[in-house]
Amino acid sequence: MKFNRLICLILVMFIGGTAAAQDVHFSQFYNAPLLLNPALTGKINGTFRAGVIYRNQWFGAINGRTTFSTPMASFDAPIRLKNGDAFGVGGYVINDRSSGGLLSRIQVVVSGAYHKGFGSDNNHSLSLGFQAGFNQRKVDRAGMNFSTMLAADGFSFDPSLPSMENFGQNTNNFDVNTGLAWSSKVSDNFYFSLGVSAFNLITPYNTFNNNEEDNMRRITGTASLDIRLSKKFSLMPSVIYQNQAKAQETNVGLAGAIDFSKDFILFAGAYYRLNDAIIPYLGADYKGFRLGMSYDINASSLNRIENKKNVGAVELSLMYVGRYIPLPDVNPALYCPRF
Numbered sequence: 001m002k003f004n005r006l007i008c009l010i011l012v013m014f015i016g017g018t019a020a021a022q023d024v025h026f027s028q029f030y031n032a033p034l035l036l037n038p039a040l041t042g043k044i045n046g047t048f049r050a051g052v053i054y055r056n057q058w059f060g061a062i063n064g065r066t067t068f069s070t071p072m073a074s075f076d077a078p079i080r081l082k083n084g085d086a087f088g089v090g091g092y093v094i095n096d097r098s099s100g101g102l103l104s105r106i107q108v109v110v111s112g113a114y115h116k117g118f119g120s121d122n123n124h125s126l127s128l129g130f131q132a133g134f135n136q137r138k139v140d141r142a143g144m145n146f147s148t149m150l151a152a153d154g155f156s157f158d159p160s161l162p163s164m165e166n167f168g169q170n171t172n173n174f175d176v177n178t179g180l181a182w183s184s185k186v187s188d189n190f191y192f193s194l195g196v197s198a199f200n201l202i203t204p205y206n207t208f209n210n211n212e213e214d215n216m217r218r219i220t221g222t223a224s225l226d227i228r229l230s231k232k233f234s235l236m237p238s239v240i241y242q243n244q245a246k247a248q249e250t251n252v253g254l255a256g257a258i259d260f261s262k263d264f265i266l267f268a269g270a271y272y273r274l275n276d277a278i279i280p281y282l283g284a285d286y287k288g289f290r291l292g293m294s295y296d297i298n299a300s301s302l303n304r305i306e307n308k309k310n311v312g313a314v315e316l317s318l319m320y321v322g323r324y325i326p327l328p329d330v331n332p333a334l335y336c337p338r339f
Contacts, residue, residue: 023199023200023218023244024070024072024094024096024105024107025242025249026053026055026070026072026315027055027251027271027273027277027279027281027294027296027313027315028053028281028292028294028315028317029222029240029251029339030238030337030338030339031051031053031283031290031292031317031319032051032053032072032074032092032317033074034074034076034090034091034092034109034111034131035072035074035092035094036195036197036220036222036240037129037179037180037181037195037196037197037220037222038111038112038113038129038130038131038177038178038179038197039113039127039128039129039179039180039181039195039197040088040113040127040129040179040181040195040337041076041088041089041090041111041112041113041129041131042076042077042078042079042086042087042088042089042090042113042115043078043088043113043115043125043127043181043183043335043336043337044076044077044078044321044336045321045335045336046078046288046321046322046323047077047322047323047324048075048076048077048321048322049074049075049076049077049090049319049320049321049322050073050074050075050319050320050322051073051074051075051317051318051319051320052071052072052073052074052317052318052319053071053072053315053316053317053318054069054070054071054072054315054316054317055068055069055070055071055313055314055315056068056069056070056313056314056315057069057070057296057312057313058312058313067098068096068097068098068313069096069097070094070095070096070097071094071095072092072093072094072095073092073093074090074091074092074093075090075091075092076088076089076090076091076111077089077090078115083117084117084122085114085115085116085117086114086115087112087113087114087115088111088112088113088114088115088127088129089111089112090110090111090112091108091109091110091111092107092109092111093106093107093108093109094106094107094109102139103137103138103139104137104138104139105135105136105137105138106135106136106138107133107134107135108133108134109131109132109133109134109177110131110132110133111129111130111131112129112130112131113127113128113129113130113179114127114128114129115127123184123185123186123335124182124183124184124185125182125183125184125335126180126181126182127179127180127181127182127183128178128179128180129178129179129180129181129197130176130177130178131176131177131178132174132175132176132177133174133175133176133177134172134173134174135172135173135174135175136170136171136172137170137171138170139170174202175199175200175201175202176201176202177197177198177199177200177201178197178198178201179195179196179197179198179220180195180196180197181193181194181195181196181337182194182195183335183337184335185335188228189227189228189229190225190226190227190228191225191226191335191337191338192223192224192225192226193222193223193224193335193337194222194223195220195221195222195223195337196219196220196221196222197219197220198217198218198219198220199217199218199219199220200216200217200218201217216244216245217244218242218243218244219242219243219244220240220241220242221240221241221242222238222239222240222241222339223238223239224236224237224238224239224337224338224339225237225238226337226338231259232258232259232260233256233257233258233259234256234257234259234338235254235255235256235257236254236255236256236257236269236338236339237252237253237254238252238253238254238255238339239251239252239253240339249273249274249276250273250274251271251272251273251274251279252271252272252274253269253270253271253272253279253281253339254269254270254271255267255268255269255281255338255339256268256269257338263286263287264284264285264286264287265284265285266283266284267281267282267283267284267285267292268281268282268283269281271294272299273296275299275300276296276298276299276300277296277297277298277299277300277312277313278296278297278299279294279295279296279297280294280295280297281293281294282294283317288320288321288322288323289318289319289320290317290318290319290320290321291316291317291318292315292316292317292318292319293314293315293316293317294314294315295312295313295314295315296312296313296314296315297312298312
């Protein structure tokens with residue numbers, strides 16, 4: 001019962017505009033690169049990259065509803081230049097849904113980046129990216145009950161009664177994001193990457209009533225290493241930090257990769273989102289396809305809530321890097337970071 005009241009309170013805060021809206025985030029941030037940093041657009045050693053990722057959080061916590069669900073689809077590709085530099089173009093679509101769709105948000109974003117190579121072999125690169133997007137938030141008032149709809153018995157709701165609430169059903173806005181990334185192939189056995197990005201640069205209004213609330217700026221920083229210990233085994237430590245309004249998130253982790261062949265790589269690791277969740281991860285690459293699975297094991301104060309068995313989150317991702325067009329006979333500056 002306490003848990004249900006908590007979710008209802010969160011939903012009311014979103015609808016009433018009393019809290020600034022928070023951006024979507026995935027535990028498998030490494031499998032949603034365009035959402036992580038616009039500068040990663042087209043940063044692949046291939047012809048194109050297409051991916052989907054799905055997150056389902058606190059499933060069935062309220063009357064069997066899918067409490068929070070977020071699917072995302074993305075596509076990007078590099079346009080290579082003869083000097084080893086490249087343009088990256090792409091975009092993504094997100095549909096974030098709360099309480100079985102009572103509150104939803106759709107984002108359609110186009111993304112571009114320029115990748116400049118450095119060094120005699122272009123084994124270092126500096127990338128600058130920009131994004132522009134359209135956002136729509138919608139609330140399904142027909143599926144909601146309010147205190148003014150209580151029937152005479154005081155225990156049931158009568159949907160024919162007026163809600164007496166004065167807020168709109170949708171809000172639309174546009175936004176701009178940017179990012180900067182540096183990656184280096186120091187040797188055949190050691191890579192590193194650093195990145196910083198800023199989202200919601202124009203802080204678009206994001207409210208359903210007359211109290212104007214901004215979608216606050218989100219700052220994200222990332223760092224990762226890719227250390228090859230042998231011909232078949234690699235380690236990939238990484239860290240991501242995000243700050244939006246008064247919310248902060250730090251995620252640290254370590255993954256390992258085993259190269260069984262040039263076509264098949266197995267990944268396994270674990271990440272810790274500070275004061276929130278432990279996230280085991282399992283993935284596999286096969287001929288350009290990457291399948292990933294993770295689960296957020298709650299490690300926050302929500303563990304003290306009754307019926308806590310549903311307060312985790314499952315994520316599934318599938319990505320494909322195609323190599324149908326022969327690459328130019330130049331040293332590419334497009335090492336794709338593995339987090």
